[in-house]
Structures are given as structure tokens and as C-alpha cells.
Amino acid sequence: MKVVLNVDNIVSGYGKKEVLHGVSLTVREGEIVSIIGPNGSGKSTVLKTVIGQLKCRSGRVIFNGRDITGSEAHKVISLGISYTPQGSIVFPDMTVSEHLDMGAWILKGKEAVKAAAQRVYEIFPILYERRNQKAKTMSGGERQMLSLGRAMMTDPELLIMDEPSIGLAPMFVDSVYESIIRINAGGTAFLIVEQNAVKALENSRCGYVLEMGKNRFEGDAKALLENEEVRRLYLGG
Template sequence: MTAAAAPLLEVDGIETFYGSIQALRGVSLQVREGEIVTLIGANGAGKSTTLRSINGLNHPRRGSITFEGQDITETPAHDVVKLGIAQSPEGRRLFPRMTVLENLEMGAFQRSDRAGMQEDIDRVFALFPRLAERKSQKAGTLSGGEQQMCAIGRALMARPRLLMLDEPSMGLAPIFVDRIFETIVEVNKQGTSILLVEQNALMALQVASRGYVLETGTVALTDDAAQLAQNEDVRKAYLGES
């Protein structure tokens, strides 16, 4: 890998609004091919809004987003996934009255290669054997951890180049948190770049190569994950040290 290679995803100075309320005040970040990049920060710092700007649900008013050299700033959400960006959203957002298997199939909605889809379903079931056991169960009846697995699996079904995960550990028992983070590393090793939004900064910085700290809609700090984990301010603010 050459240092000069263009990043997979380039976010440049985006400003995103909810109505008249400005949520992002010029966020810039990059994800390079093969990386796990994490976005940490307090509640309301703009982490989810950054993902919503990238995936096309909330277009930024200013700034630009480029994916594989293509400007996707104004691309609608249903086209963004076709370009290779899939997301496991905050709160999972499964289709509650569809089965686990149907949810996974929805993840591959824009694909038409049946053989490849079956391959990917097997791959998801290999990553999360629990989902295979529950494949005929309605997604709304799964436990929180199982729902998270299903949401990640559903995003993987799009065969994304970039996988965005929003708070995958939120509300989960510690045993599930470990399992989810192991899977994130595993998926990344299989060749998918990952943009990870997390409240659990400690875990996120352990698996990521680089990190961005968001504060009130701007990037306050960016560095290698290991450096950030050592940073005095970060430790105080996000790693629970006083």
C-alpha cells in the first residue's frame, strides 16, 4: 500500500443541519482502504449525523463527501448503498416483522446475483452462528445482542467496500460486546474497510487503526488509535479516568 493512494472515503468540511439547527460545523475525515477508523465523542457531538451525511439520509449544506473518487455529497441514500457503503444504524433499525433471514435478504436488495447472496448468507451465519439458529424468527423478537448481529449481518449482505457501524455495542451485555468487536476485526480482515462510531471508546480504540474525536460538531482531535488511547484529555473525557 502506498501512502499516496487516494482514500476510500474523503469527508471534507461538511456542515449538516436538522432544520435550522446546525449539527455539524465542518467535519473532515478520511477512511483509507483496509482501515478501521473510529469516531468517538460525547452524546450529541455529531457522530451519528456524520454517518447520516455520508449515507445520504441527511445531505450536508456545505462541504463535500467523496467515495472512491466519486462525489456522493448529494447522492440519495438508496443509491449510496449501490456504490458500496452499507450501514448498521444506531438502534439497529431491523424490519421487526420480517424474519432474520428476510432481514438479511433485504440487505442484499440491490443485488441480483443469487449465488453470491447465498454465499454471503452462509458467511454471515458463520460469523454469527446464533443467527443461523434464529433465522426463521421475527427480528422484533430477538434479544438486543442478536438484533445487533442481525443488523451487522444485514449490512454485510450488501457486500460493501465500506461498512459503517453506529454504536454496535450500545445496550449489550459484556459478553456480546466482546463478540461484536471480534467480528468487526474479522470482517475487516476479510477486506472490508470500517468506519466505527462508538461510545465505548476504550474498545473502539483497541481495534481501530486511527480515530477522530468529535466535539460539538467539529473534529477536536485526530491521531493513531494507540496515541489517542494514551492522550490525557481523551482518557479523562472518554475512558472514564479522573
């Protein structure tokens, strides 16, 4: 299968502190891939480096055969990657439809924006019902859907999500993953960072375990779920 994203031995960090000491991973066409690992292991840093929010000090990031290492975030997004940061950032006083319009900044023309919003509303009817409602009056799960919906507006080939289920009750976690699976069925590949490691692996084709800024385990998600050491160290037994 075609490789959509290839992260090859990336090194990055903050100021003098090096956080990633050579991380590699691959996402293939239409796959859901997850990254798990303890707090502070560098999961969010990997995503920020991939999308160009953080400088890659060495190594390479290849998207669809094109070297995007060092490209700026807006450029990366215009090439077909969407990113939802940790903590589902929404603007409290903006409505649902305003958020979607904002997500469409790379689209040209009103008609294209309207068609994209239509597609999002088909997947999330609840967002259509609440299209004129401000984000601050929505529940955590609804905001997470809004975050996903906004990221979908550009019809990305790869959707990168940092902790999509954080802070959500189990019922909402399930509905966020159901949404991810529905969007994935339309051909969008996913790279997901998750605290909820079991849930992420259950829904992924393959997974990566990070520890202290390095790859620790990787492989088929089912095999990781069954791996004794992975279970004991990262999945709570």
C-alpha cells in the same frame, strides 16, 4: 494506502440548526476508524450526512475517488457502502433470513442472494441456527449480529456503524467486536461511531474525537488512548 472515504469539511444540520460546522475525516483501505465524543456532538449526524440521508450544506464526501456529496442514500449503498443506524433497527415480525434477503436488494438474482447469505451464515453460525426465527424473539446481541449480517449482504467495501455496542452486556460487546474484526479481515473497512470509546479505540487503527460539531482530536488510536487530555475528557480518566 488507498483512501476509501474522504470527508472534507462537511457542514450539515436539521432545519435552521447547523450541527456540523466543518468536520473532516479519512478512512483508508481495510482500516477500522472510530468516531467518539460526547452525546450530541454530532457523531450520528456525520454518518447520516456521509450516506446521503441528510443534506450536506457545504464540504465534500468522496468515496473511492468519486464525489458522492448530495447523492441519495440508495445510490451510495449501491456504490459499496453499508450503514447500520443507531439502535440496531430490525423488524420484529421478520425472520433472520427475511432480513438478510432484504439487505440484498442491490444484488441481482436468487443465486447471488443465496451466496451472500451463505457468507453471512459462515461468519455468524448463530444466525443460521435462527434463520427462521423472528427478530422479536432474539436477544439484543443477536439482533446486533443480525444488523451486521444484513449490512454485509452487499459485500460492502466500507461498513458504517452507529453505536454497534449500545445497550449490550460486556460479553456481547466483545462478541460484536470480534465479528467486526473477522469481517474486517476479509477486507471491509469500517467507520464506527461509539459511546464505548475505549472499546472502539482499542479495536481501531485511528480515531476522531468530535466536540460540538467540530474535530477536536484525531490520530492513531493507540496514541489517543494514551493522550492525557483525551483520557481525562473522554475516556473517564
